[in-house]
Each structure stands twice: as structure tokens, then as C-alpha cells.
Amino acid sequence: DSGVTQTPKHLITATGQRVTLRCSPRSGDLSVYWYQQSLDQGLQFLIQYYNGEERAKGNILERFSAQQFPDLHSELNLSSLELGDSALYFCASSARAGTHTEAFFGQGTRLTVV
Amino acid sequence: GENVEQHPSTLSVQEGDSAVIKCTYSDSASNYFPWYKQELGKRPQLIIDIRSNVGEKKDQRIAVTLNKTAKHFSLHITETQPEDSAVYFCAALNTGFQKLVFGTGTRLLVSP
Numbered sequence: 001d002s003g004v005t006q007t008p009k010h011l012i013t014a015t016g017q018r019v020t021l022r023c024s025p026r027s028g029d030l031s032v033y034w035y036q037q038s039l040d041q042g043l044q045f046l047i048q049y050y051n052g053e054e055r056a057k058g059n060i061l062e063r064f065s066a067q068q069f070p071d072l073h074s075e076l077n078l079s080s081l082e083l084g085d086s087a088l089y090f091c092a093s094s095a096r097a098g099t100h101t102e103a104f105f106g107q108g109t110r111l112t113v114v
Numbered sequence: 115g116e117n118v119e120q121h122p123s124t125l126s127v128q129e130g131d132s133a134v135i136k137c138t139y140s141d142s143a144s145n146y147f148p149w150y151k152q153e154l155g156k157r158p159q160l161i162i163d164i165r166s167n168v169g170e171k172k173d174q175r176i177a178v179t180l181n182k183t184a185k186h187f188s189l190h191i192t193e194t195q196p197e198d199s200a201v202y203f204c205a206a207l208n209t210g211f212q213k214l215v216f217g218t219g220t221r222l223l224v225s226p
Contacts, residue, residue: 002157002159041219043219045216048213090158102163103160107156108157
């Protein structure tokens with residue numbers, strides 16, 4: 001167990017719908033990353049938050065948004081879903097204050113858009 | 115921003131052979147280089163990492179080397195076993211900026 005919790009584990013929804021994926025980082029970790037992994041593909045960086053603020057943005061679609069709350073959990077919102085959004089979405093956390101940077105991944109949320 | 119290239123995309127070896135995966139990075143300020151192993155349907159897990167003040171690090175059958183001048187780092191697996199079969203990702207991080215960028219992954223297949 002990495003200490004990073006993602007919910008839900010599986011999600012099936014229809015095209016055009018909106019979903020929210022949730023990530024609870026390891027206790028004390030300030031940084032949360034979101035990645036998308038389509039079938040047999042690599043880890044595509046979406047967005048990163050550090051202590052509540054957006055730190056970096058990758059190839060995140062405008063239909064997607066995220067935020068990190070004061071308790072450091074993060075949510076990834078995906079709207080107007082398309083079939084191509086079906087993928088495994090991972091979050092990772094790192095950077096406990098004052099220490100280094102190993103990133104731990106959650107188990108992922110498998111999103112299926114039908 | 116940082117860009118990480120990883121080669122090869124697939125690698126097939128016989129059990130007992132060695133496997134080498136190579137990565138290059140673009141941001142000279144990157145100073146932390148982890149390697150992750152991802153088994154089918156599972157989350158990536160850290161297997162070894164190296165910091166920029168070190169040239170090589172070993173952990174049993176796994177080793178990582180770093181050439182800061184050339185901005186290359188490599189993963190070496192010796193005496194490969196079928197359970198080493200997985201996708202391996204390299205990554206680079208500028209710890210000041212805290213952005214972790216991954217390579218595209220290498221699918222390693224170890225045949226008995």
C-alpha cells in the first residue's frame with residue numbers, strides 16, 4: 001500500500017457526462033500529480049498541485065480541470081466525456097515538507113466511457 | 115520545460131541475460147531521476163532512484179547510471195527473470211520546481 005488513495009477504482013459513464021476523480025495523498029505530502037494512461041500507453045502528465053496551488057500543467061484538455069483543497073486532497077473533474085477519455089487515471093503524491101521527492105502512486109481510477 | 119526520451123520502447127531478452135534501458139533529459143536543472151516498474155493493470159512502483167550528485171547506484175540485480183554532462187541515465191538489470199517482465203518508466207525531476215516528467219516507457223519481456 002503506497003498510502004495514496006484514489007476513489008473510485010472503477011467508473012463507467014456515458015459520453016457527454018461529467019465525473020470527478022478523487023485523490024488523497026500520503027500523510028504530509030504536499031504535491032499531487034495527475035496522469036492519464038490510455039491502453040498500452042505511457043503516463044501522460046496532466047497537472048500538478050503543490051500545497052493548494054497549481055504548479056505545472058501538461059497536455060490537459062480544457063474539458064478537464066483539477067483542484068487541491070486545504071486538506072491537500074485533490075479532485076480531477078472530467079466533463080463532456082468522449083470515448084477517447086477512457087483510460088486509467090493515476091494520481092501520485094510526493095514532497096513531504098522539508099524532505100525529498102519520491103513519488104508514490106495510487107491504484108488508479110479506471111474510467112470507461114460508453 | 116523538461117522533456118524525457120526513453121529507448122527502446124520494447125525489449126525482449128532471454129532469462130539470465132542483461133537488459134539496459136536508456137533515457138535522456140533536456141533540463142540541466144533536473145537533479146533527481148527515479149525509475150518505476152509497472153506490472154499489467156497495476157500502479158507504477160519505484161524500484162530505484164539516483165540523485166545528481168551520484169554517478170551510479172546499485173540494488174542487487176538493478177543498477178542505475180547517470181551522466182550529467184550528456185544528460186543521460188540508464189537502468190541496468192542483470193540476470194533477468196520472467197518476473198522482471200513489465201513496463202519500466204524513467205523520470206526526471208527538478209526538485210526546486212517539483213515537476214516529475216516521465217519517459218514513454220519500455221516494455222520488457224523476459225522469456226524463460
